[in-house]
Amino acid sequence: MPEQPMPEHTNADTYSVTAEFYDLMATPYWAQVDPLLPDLLAEVDTLAGPVVDIGAGTGLSTMAVADALPDAEIIAVEPSGAMRAVLMSRLAARKDLRERITVLPSGFLDAGLAGPCAAVVALGVLGHFDGLARARVWTAIADLLAPGALAVVEVQQPGQVVEVSERCYTRARAGALRYEGWSRALPVDDESLIWRMTYRAYRDTELLREHRTEHQVWPVPADRVVAEAAAAGLTARSAEVGPGLLCFGRPEVAHAY
Numbered sequence: 401m402p403e404q405p406m407p408e409h410t411n412a413d414t415y416s417v418t419a420e421f422y423d424l425m426a427t428p429y430w431a432q433v434d435p436l437l438p439d440l441l442a443e444v445d446t447l448a449g450p451v452v453d454i455g456a457g458t459g460l461s462t463m464a465v466a467d468a469l470p471d472a473e474i475i476a477v478e479p480s481g482a483m484r485a486v487l488m489s490r491l492a493a494r495k496d497l498r499e500r501i502t503v504l505p506s507g508f509l510d511a512g513l514a515g516p517c518a519a520v521v522a523l524g525v526l527g528h529f530d531g532l533a534r535a536r537v538w539t540a541i542a543d544l545l546a547p548g549a550l551a552v553v554e555v556q557q558p559g560q561v562v563e564v565s566e567r568c569y570t571r572a573r574a575g576a577l578r579y580e581g582w583s584r585a586l587p588v589d590d591e592s593l594i595w596r597m598t599y600r601a602y603r604d605t606e607l608l609r610e611h612r613t614e615h616q617v618w619p620v621p622a623d624r625v626v627a628e629a630a631a632a633g634l635t636a637r638s639a640e641v642g643p644g645l646l647c648f649g650r651p652e653v654a655h656a657y
Contacts, residue, residue: 417613419482421599422458425570425581429643430460433523436642437461438468440552441519446472448518448546453477454508455525459487465521466497472518473500479507509536516546523554523645526625527617530591534620538632545650550637553629555644559621561587566596578602592618622646 415422444451446469456462456476466474478484484505491501504511508525520541529537541551558564564585572579582598594614601609620628625646626636634648641647 413480413482414613414615415480416482417599417611418597418615419458419480419486421579421581421611422483423460423486424572424574424579425599426460427572428570432643433645434460434464436645437464437521437552440638440641440645440647441465441468441521444469444472444519444550445546445548446518448549449473449516450475450502451519451521452513452517452544454520454522455479455528456487456503457483457524459490461521461523462487462501463490463494463497466494466501473502475502475504475511475513475517477504477506477508477511477513479505479510481505509533509540513540513544515544516549517544518546518549520544520549520551520553522551524556526553526620527556528615530618534618534628535631538628538634542632542634542650545634547650548652549650551629551634551648553625553646553648555622555625555640555646556617556619557644558585558619559624560619561590561593563587563593566598576603577608578604588616592616 450473451465451469453462453465453474453476456478462474462476465472476487478487484503487503491497526534545551566582566584568580569583570581580600584596585593586596587593594616596614597612599611600607622640629648634650637647637649
């Protein structure tokens, strides 16, 4: 009988295991994304309002936005206490940013945000919402954005529900220890799958630690992302960039003469 994921998840913070390893494991991914953000955000009018970083995680994206837009006020929204602890530590080390970054300890739909905002950034986020919740997310993004403002959204892979065999997606070294990140995707139903993540730490060939966690996600392909954004009144501004980044804009207000 094929291995099955657990069909139900509690409200426990499934990122409590991931947080310790996240930045180290994300190094190759972030090396692709980080250089792209300044150009994607180049036309943001920071006078229009704050930039909202949805699912800010450990703060990699938050700091990148802050560096790309040195005049921007930023609202970082992150529900995971473990991930947020890393974000706060990162913010504490950047005294130059403390006055303009606000960290909210909630999910995006529960954050009570009010517009207008100059931009929204959502990296690695959409897959955490099922179809009904995504519609609410798109509506909330559209309501937040000032006229002419943009949203940078990542389309995560895979874009459909498929089983993905276990693979080592990252290897990294810190001091005398070697780290590995392994991932496997197991379908739950027609709409969602479970990512089963395993993190290992070695000294030479000796396995010192092994930790596992699971995250349920709802894959969505790029064309469906574009369609869902359009249904909320947002238009695609660019073709897919780098590792699945798309830009959407809220139309400018038409002036009557």
